[in-house]
Amino acid sequence: MSALTTDEQRAIDAARGFAATHVRPNVQAWEHGHGDSRSVLPEAARAGMLGLEVPVEHGGQGLSFGCKWRVAEILAAADFGVAMSVINTHNVANHLARKAAPEVVRQYLPALLSGRRTGCTALTEPGAGSDFSAIATQARKVGDAWLIDGQKAWIVNATHADVMVVYAQTEPGAGARGIAAFVVDGTRDGFVRDPRSDSGAARAADAGGFQLRAYRAQAHELLHAPGQAFKAALTSINGARIYVAAMCCGMVAECLRVAREYGATRHTFGKSLHEHQGWRWSLADAAIDLEAARLLLDAAAARIDSGSDAQTAAAQAKVFATRMAGRHIAALLHAMGAQGLREHHPFLRHLAAAQVATLVDGSTEMLLERIAKDLRKL
Ligand SMILES: Cc1cc2nc3c(=O)[nH]c(=O)nc-3n(C[C@H](O)[C@H](O)[C@H](O)COP(=O)(O)OP(=O)(O)OC[C@H]3O[C@@H](n4cnc5c(N)ncnc54)[C@H](O)[C@@H]3O)c2cc1C
Numbered sequence: 001m002s003a004l005t006t007d008e009q010r011a012i013d014a015a016r017g018f019a020a021t022h023v024r025p026n027v028q029a030w031e032h033g034h035g036d037s038r039s040v041l042p043e044a045a046r047a048g049m050l051g052l053e054v055p056v057e058h059g060g061q062g063l064s065f066g067c068k069w070r071v072a073e074i075l076a077a078a079d080f081g082v083a084m085s086v087i088n089t090h091n092v093a094n095h096l097a098r099k100a101a102p103e104v105v106r107q108y109l110p111a112l113l114s115g116r117r118t119g120c121t122a123l124t125e126p127g128a129g130s131d132f133s134a135i136a137t138q139a140r141k142v143g144d145a146w147l148i149d150g151q152k153a154w155i156v157n158a159t160h161a162d163v164m165v166v167y168a169q170t171e172p173g174a175g176a177r178g179i180a181a182f183v184v185d186g187t188r189d190g191f192v193r194d195p196r197s198d199s200g201a202a203r204a205a206d207a208g209g210f211q212l213r214a215y216r217a218q219a220h221e222l223l224h225a226p227g228q229a230f231k232a233a234l235t236s237i238n239g240a241r242i243y244v245a246a247m248c249c250g251m252v253a254e255c256l257r258v259a260r261e262y263g264a265t266r267h268t269f270g271k272s273l274h275e276h277q278g279w280r281w282s283l284a285d286a287a288i289d290l291e292a293a294r295l296l297l298d299a300a301a302a303r304i305d306s307g308s309d310a311q312t313a314a315a316q317a318k319v320f321a322t323r324m325a326g327r328h329i330a331a332l333l334h335a336m337g338a339q340g341l342r343e344h345h346p347f348l349r350h351l352a353a354a355q356v357a358t359l360v361d362g363s364t365e366m367l368l369e370r371i372a373k374d375l376r377k378l
Helices: 006-023 027-031 037-046 065-078 080-099 102-113 229-265 277-306 311-335 337-341 347-357 364-377
Strands: 119-122 138-142 145-155 163-169 179-185 191-193 208-217 222-224
Touching (some): 006 037, 065 080, 065 277, 080 102, 080 119, 080 229, 080 347, 102 179, 119 145, 145 163, 145 179, 179 208, 179 229, 222 229, 229 277, 229 347, 311 337, 311 347, 311 364
Parallel strands (some): 119 163
Antiparallel strands (some): 138 145, 145 208, 163 179, 179 222, 191 208
């Protein structure tokens, strides 16, 4: 595993503290619709989670991607939805700090870094998911400004976020070539939020949708020009695939921890569960694949930190880790007997989240296509 600096180790300890104090005690209440996971985002900000990779000159910590994926792993062990929520607001802050016009940075960055405002990145629409180039949200140039119309769905944080990075088509029929990205302010006219969350799976991710109806974006709110946005999205998505893989590792590690502890206290046929070979092998299998997934994602993350091409490595890490999570969380749930179904345990919540992980930031099939494309080149 790649080495961490003292500051990075401190950030990781802060993530552990945040998860233990603000996430684990609340997660069951959120699952039942009591309280609001969004309320812990200011705490995430105080723990430095919203500025991890944001450059120091912009008020962030300027830490490496290797630190970010470890934070993602720790947060997801407590709850995948919270991990996605925190990381997605962080990503918008980092994206704006690096790419937005100075007036956009001044207007939104301090609020995002403090958790007063939350962010999301919106590619997906009701009619276009895997096929990103088919998005129908349209942006028309009117003088210096842009008028945007369309609908987004399945967007992390969309039930509360009000600083959005929105991808839209500027030239119908042009596909990837015509796609641009805009900073959209959810408090302005023309923004209409869908009232309900899209799903109870990974509830704290607060996935939802919104419509833009003749929403007016100013010229300086164009984040990526037509022809550049598609490429920019595909580049940044490699990092997302790696931290989703890390989140899967976090969830499996947590289920393994709970099953190990339970196996020492539960007795059948006069022995602890650990003393039954058939039982303990399911834990050993999970431990092997968890280690393999971590090695794959560490190698992929090292490519991001060194600026090398991470496309294939990220795809491999995500496919392996998401499959590993689906298989082993189900097996570890089984190893708990009926006890695994109790709500205070993470198994059912993490199992649903592992399914979400197979879709977000590139579904398994899209990633297999990516890997297969490289194999054809050889
Ligand atoms: C909880 C949650 C949070 C999300 N957050 C965000 C977010 O923050 N921002 C955002 O933009 N999106 C987000 N998404 C959307 C996610 O990126 C999409 O779900 C994903 O891209 C797949 O799109 P789809 O669901 O429309 O499935 P489709 O594209 O309709 O595909 C349906 C199925 O067919 C498969 N398939 C499609 N095409 C092919 C093919 N050519 N060959 C083989 N199989 C194929 C897919 O893999 C999938 O299994 C989120 C989704 C979820 C569930």
